[in-house]
Amino acid sequence: MMSVIVQRAAGVSGAAERAVTRAGGTIGQQIDIIDGFTAKVPSNVVSTLQHTKGISWVSPNGKVQLLGMNDNGYDAKADKHSVYAATVDDGAQSLWAQGATGQGVDVAIIDSGIAPVDGLNAPGKVVNGPDLSFESQDDSVAHVDTYGHGTHMAGIIAGRDTDAVSGKYVGDSTHFLGMAPDARLVSIKVADANGATDVSQMLAAIDWVVQHKDDAGMHIRVLNLSFGTDSQQEYQHDPLAYAAEAAWRAGIVVVAAAGNAGYATGKTAPGLTDPAYDPYVVAVGAADTNGTATRSDDTVADFSSSASANKDRLPDVVAPGTSIASLRVPGSHADDEFGNGPGSVNDRFLRGSGTSQAAAAVSGAAALLLSQRPTLTPDQVKRLLTTTADKLPNVAAVSQGNGELDLAQAAATPTPKYTQSWAKSSGDGSIEASRGSVHLVDDNGVALTGEVDIFGNKLDAKKLKDLTTKNATWGADGSWNGSVWTGIGFDGGGTSLSGHSWSGHSWSGHSWSGHSWSDYSWSGHSWSGHSWSGHSWSGHSWSGHSWSDNSWSDGSWT
DSSP, X not given: OEEEEEEEOTTOTTHHHHHHHHTTOEXXXXXXXXXXXXXXXXXXGHHHHTTSTTEEEEEETXXXXXXXXXXXXXXXXXXXXXXXXXXXXXXHHHHHTTTXXXXXXXXXXXXXXXXXXXXXXXXXXXXXXXXXXXXXXXXXXTTSOSSSHHHHHHHHHHOBOTTOOTTOOTTOOSSOBOSSTTOEEEEEEOOOTTOOOOHHHHHHHHHHHHHHTTSTTOOEXXXXXXXXXXXXXXXXXXXXXXXXXXXXXXXXXXXXXXXXXXXXXXXXXXXXXXXXTSTTSEEEEEEEOTTOSOSTTOEEOTTSOOOBTTBOOOOSEEEEOSSEEEEOOTTSHHHHHHTTSTTBOSSSEEEEOSHHHHHXXXXXXXXXXXXXXXXXXXXXXXXXXXXXXXXXXXXXXXXXXXXXXXXXXXXXXXXXXXXXXXXXXXXXXXXXXXXXXXXXXXXXXXXXXXXXXXXXXXXXXXXXXXXXXXXXXXXXXXXXXXSSSSSTTBOSOOOOOSSOXXXXXOOTTOOOOOEXXXXXXXXXXTTSSOOBOSOOOOOOGGGTTTBTTGGGOGGGGO
């Protein structure tokens, strides 16, 4: 038997005592100061009790959890780069106080997957869409984030500890809570453990989101794109920009990272990344709070992309994006590279900097506004975000756009009448141009180039655009249509997958409580049971420009 301290969850009378008794334990001394008691329980049930209704936490006797700190001793209130600090600074908690916590809103996140770490493992918190990554055929890592990027974003957007009390989020710095803690996440994995993926996978992922946004039980209203390419193709012709616009016109707020090309103006500035450079979407730059609770000294991070002389597209808003402490994935690429460095907070949190993190904060903000006012259109959400942002003093408009996110003002502002009228993308441009300067490279150093997908099949941008318009890119059998990804690219043999075997730690004794969307046959037919033809594409293209977070370099984790 093991001696423990148990804290009762608020509002659930007697449930903690009954749970301990059912588990074979005995109740000891009452501890009024924490509304709890001591108990002796079998050591093998402690993990189960920690996630039992009616119990806030269980700790070995003698290791008392300090007020304001989580079970790792981390004080989120004192850390001005915590997600808690962001929810206070950006005004998210003002919406929580009104009862708008993201409920009823699904946020799709196209990224490297989501790992079932604490804060993202509540039942129903994550729904897995298709895994379109190079790891999709390895059951041990399919859907799971082996890179570490997607989980970091997911925590910022909608993380929530299972024992956080609904209705009592305001001021709760003990539990981990993302911007929209009651929103649901729909994960579409496109990147492997190296961060490797291709524009063709991005197009398939965005189109899947559009086609399945209103499936039974689904309600996707926000799409987070914390990636981008340095495409020089005009957005009016770019296929990736067209796909993002298609999602926008389908009623989805598309939030895209502005990019990490650095603060620069004039001819040297490359402008925003693709698809953030499309004026219909919400382009997000990274603010630097300088570790204070006041906005008077906030600036725009040096790495955050700005408008250029020949491209007048500005970021729409900026949001905190430096040294953000969000959820880490044990054994992932980011964790292995930076988990022991200055970016490490503890065994649960890792710091990351980039417009990726800033975009995630704005995706959560959009979910909050939609839970407050479910009838908002994407254009109205964007208008609320941009017209209520706080202009930062002594910061150029080319880098801050309309200013820093201010949800308290947005929440109090009447719904605007607003419709965007920019020139629309035709989507008839070049897939190769969408890739920009960075490409997947196989084990032999051969780059993936041209108007082809990852299988080497011809990818006709015009045909793809027509299928997207008809909402017919994904077939009823789960195949990717248009003579692309219909099984032709699979030969039953081929080389091995580029993904690594999973080397992470166990998930704190918890099983993965997310579930895959099972109503449609895409969950198996096109991607499972086959080997990749051709090369394994284990390159590093998306470890640079594309995942908008400074390549997860040492500088991004400080």
